[in-house]
Amino acid sequence: MAMDAGFIGRSFPHADPYVVGAAKIREFAESIGELDPRYLDPAVARDAGHVDVVAPPTFAILVIARAQEAVMFLPELRLDFSRVVHGDQRFVHHRPIVAGDALTSVVHIDNIRAAAGNDILSLRVEVTDPAGAPVCTAYSTLVSRAA
Amino acid sequence: MSAPNAARVSVGDVLPPLTVAVTRGQLVRYAGASLDFNPIHWNQRIAHSVGLPDVIAHGMLTMALAARIVTSWTGDPTSILEYGVRFTRPVVVPDDDAGATLEVSAVVGEVDAEAGTARVDITAMFGGQTVLGKARAVVRLP
Numbered sequence: 001m002a003m004d005a006g007f008i009g010r011s012f013p014h015a016d017p018y019v020v021g022a023a024k025i026r027e028f029a030e031s032i033g034e035l036d037p038r039y040l041d042p043a044v045a046r047d048a049g050h051v052d053v054v055a056p057p058t059f060a061i062l063v064i065a066r067a068q069e070a071v072m073f074l075p076e077l078r079l080d081f082s083r084v085v086h087g088d089q090r091f092v093h094h095r096p097i098v099a100g101d102a103l104t105s106v107v108h109i110d111n112i113r114a115a116a117g118n119d120i121l122s123l124r125v126e127v128t129d130p131a132g133a134p135v136c137t138a139y140s141t142l143v144s145r146a147a
Numbered sequence: 148m149s150a151p152n153a154a155r156v157s158v159g160d161v162l163p164p165l166t167v168a169v170t171r172g173q174l175v176r177y178a179g180a181s182l183d184f185n186p187i188h189w190n191q192r193i194a195h196s197v198g199l200p201d202v203i204a205h206g207m208l209t210m211a212l213a214a215r216i217v218t219s220w221t222g223d224p225t226s227i228l229e230y231g232v233r234f235t236r237p238v239v240v241p242d243d244d245a246g247a248t249l250e251v252s253a254v255v256g257e258v259d260a261e262a263g264t265a266r267v268d269i270t271a272m273f274g275g276q277t278v279l280g281k282a283r284a285v286v287r288l289p
Contacts, residue, residue: 024180031180032211033167036224050225057218057227057284058211062181086206088281090231096224139231 003078003112003119003144011108014067017130022099024062025055032056042099052099060091060136064125067105068140071123079121080144087120087141094134103127103135110139117146150222152289156265162253165216169204169238170246177208191242203237209249209278210234213271216251217284220267226286228264233280238273249273256283263288 022042029039034056037044045053072079097103104127111122120143127136151160174188183205186193194202210232218224240247250272257266269282 027180031173031177032208033215034211034218034224036218038224054224056211056224057214057230058207061207065182086234088231088233089207089210090229092229093225093227 002114003121004076005112007077007109008112009109011106012067012071013106014070014104016066017102017104018063018066020055020063020097020099020101020103022053025053025059025099028059028062029056032058045098050096050098055097055099057091057093059097060093060127060138061089063097063103063127063136064105064107064138064140067107068123068125071107071109072121072142077121079119079142083145085143085145087143088139089141090139092137092139094136097135101135102130104130119144150289151220151265154260156255156258156288158255158258160255162216162220162255162267164253165219165251167212167215167249167251168246169208169212169240169249170244171202171240171242173246174202174204174208174240177205177211181205181207183207199237199239201239201241203239204247206232206234206237209238209271210282212249213251213269213279213282214284216253216269217267217286220253221286221288223287223289226288227284228287229285230283232269232282234278235280236273236276236278238278247273249278 106126108124110124113120123140125138253267253269256268267284271279
């Protein structure tokens with residue numbers, strides 16, 4: 001059954017902020033071979049003008065993952081998760097993510113469409129800090145392949 | 148090579164290339180770091196059961212590895228203002244010590260001298276084929 005296009009334009013705030021940990025940044029940076037000391041050493045990051053270690057560019061996927069999955073798993077949306085592949089991903093960074101950030105995600109369903117029998121879900125996640133200032137906007141396209 | 152800046156960077160400039168070996172060990176490590184435990188990235192039996200030739204790398208890992216060509220070039224981890232990719236083909240990772248070889252190249256596609264930014268167009272190749280489409284980063288130049 002096709003996805004419910006009535007969800008286009010709806011938004012879903014995620015209740016729990018994601019608190020960015022320095023140890024998680026280190027694990028993530030090392031796992032992708034990003035070894036700049038500004039990812040790993042708070043003293044070097046502070047010397048470079050940051051409040052703590054900075055996150056690599058694609059770390060934002062961790063920040064938004066739970067919020068995005070909460071929407072993808074909504075039964076009413078009728079997304080066949082067993083057939084989903086990641087179509088594309090884009091991040092717009094309004095400022096660097098740093099250790100200590102408590103980040104809130106609001107997931108917006110920008111589009112739902114069918115193409116060649118596939119269901120295509122376009123999500124936009126707005127990530128903000130506790131003051132409401134924008135930190136990152138993440139655009140994800142998820143494709144549920146035709147059965 | 149000194150760090151690029153807005154005055155010296157031109158459209159068509161080629162970034163120093165990057166070759167990365169992606170091994171099974173790295174997939175396990177990235178799974179733990181990213182909390183993406185989809186078994187197609189570590190379990191050959193499951194990968195085969197969904198029609199894949201073998202275990203494949205996380206698309207987000209390929210995206211992260213490809214970004215290194217840009218962060219290495221600018222020398223600043225926070226220089227990437229925007230980064231997007233399309234996942235077009237999987238990177239198949241064999242169960243051996245060499246792993247899969249990802250070859251990353253990049254060229255400056257646009258310079259906005261007023262904003263002090265440049266768009267970098269990235270190509271990621273595995274086995275002679277591109278694995279990312281429309282891979283582009285917008286970077287702030289010093």
